[in-house]
Amino acid sequence: MRPGWACRPHAHPLPTFTSGARIVIPNQTYVSPTERRRRFRARLKTGRTIWVPGVYDGLSARLAEQAGAEAIILAGFAVSASLLGEADAEIYTMTEVRSILRHMVNVTTVPVMADGDNGFGNALSVIRTVQEYEAAGATSITIEDQAAPKRCPMIIARPALVPFAEAVGKIKAAVDARRDPETVIVARTDSLDLNEAIDRACAYVEAGADVIKPIWDDIDSLEKSRKLLQACQRPLSISIVEYIEEKFTIEQMEEVAAIATVPVGPITAVAKTLQQTFDTILQKKYLSRSDIARMPVKDFKKVIGFEQIEAYERQYLPPE
Template identity: 40%
Template sequence: MTALDKPGFAAKARAGETIWTAGAFDALSAKLAEEAGFAAVMSTGFGVSASHLGAPDVELYTMTENLAVVRNMANALSVPLIADTDTGYGNAINVMRTVREFEQAGVAAMILEDQEVPKRCPAVANAVEILPIDEGSAKIRAAVEARRDPDTLIVARTDAFNEADGIARAKAYVAAGADLIQPISRGFQSFEALKRLRAACGVPLSLQILGWLESDLTPEQIEELAGLAVFPLVALMTATAAMRANLQALSQAHSTQGLPQQVAGLTAFKSFIGFDEVERQKAKFLVRELPASLALASDG
């Protein structure tokens, strides 16, 4: 499956054929997720905020800042990209522009949540402010109307902490045209609760494998419920732990000998990131040889 195979990606997700997905926070982590064998990649707003602003996920970045990161990720991938588009960055009219911009950037799906603007990450916030259900539904209707390709998936996320409210919202968002429903782990706290949501809303779920879902659910249980199954933060937390360990050791020893975490080899990394392909394209298209001084500089 390639990024251009949106019909196949959309059909699988809508049919509940689980697409296992890794979260990424920039183009490099997205490429590593694809290399690992994931069928799709999701941009995580939590990770984008942390890696690009060094700040928490409280919608501090703008739509265009997120779009720039997502566009680079889409350009680096040959598998579908699912974009975390937060609240759509405003009301239903803002959502329409958000959908068009991210669709043009090359994403295969967008996740829109029903919090008030600016949002707060429900994984860490004690409480969040939720839109009235009719306003949340209107934003989903606007997103569905704005997309130009019917195979661009609209995933409606409800941040309701209460199961009954979450089910009511899920049903309303499906009626508004949502392709999948994404609950938060705090709103549905058991496999049986997720099964009730899946039965009530009538479409597959998009599950972020965090909290109790990460520790308590088996892959088979997830596949019973989900069109999309995402591990959103493994890459971010892995990179953070590895860099922290090596940088702390480096600051003490002032030497790269004996670092606690393995470091990628430069030659292999240059090949992975595309230097070999650039050299092939240079040989194919550049009609003049680079001056020796510039060629030497480019080796650095």
């Protein structure tokens, strides 16, 4: 306070606030992004497959953790479908994904894997993508070698890839861009040719990638993964989609996958339930006249943290 100055008396009495420790979500403690990254790396070293469900917003992230997920993944397919209602053709922006990622990190304590697509441009764009995702709390960031605009393998049979040297440069840029050395860089190759995939994966490893993510779509996927794993000597991340479940056992997938992500299943299940729910509302009006499974409102309030909000109100709002 400057000499000669004095505080004026308050026109109104100050409210009395309840003292107490920092309030957190019930049964949940804060875990920093760096600590999540350390835990994720330590878990990878155990050699046991990490099964990672795909999420797309704060609610799905909460529910996945509450179900016991060790980690969750924000996948581009689900983002495009849920946020835009559009097919995965990279028509969303990096900042839109970053915003969703930040919400997920804020309401969870588990590692959050993030899909960085092709970095949303060249190596310079990769640098910004990695640093923005990292600042938002991502545990791992996946950068792929598809040409822009990227196309989901579920949409196009053979996506175009950027040239070899450019792809390696983008992975090197991702590795060098991270400010936290614990951040995990996942290098994805969409090459369907085994020899090319091995060449690219080994070069990505040499550039500093921590995990390799191949994308296969044929009956030889398992054998290709075995050969790729042997060649690159890095953990593999495998996306579990319908054709994988139809052709290979869980044991076979766990043989090659250090990380088994399920990016599409959760949102397609939600879409089916929503479709049935809306049909019922329009046809029968009352949902109670259907057999659609619903969470009681009192339970849903707990899921989304009403207890925390009420605690905040008691702590910080003046009594009425």
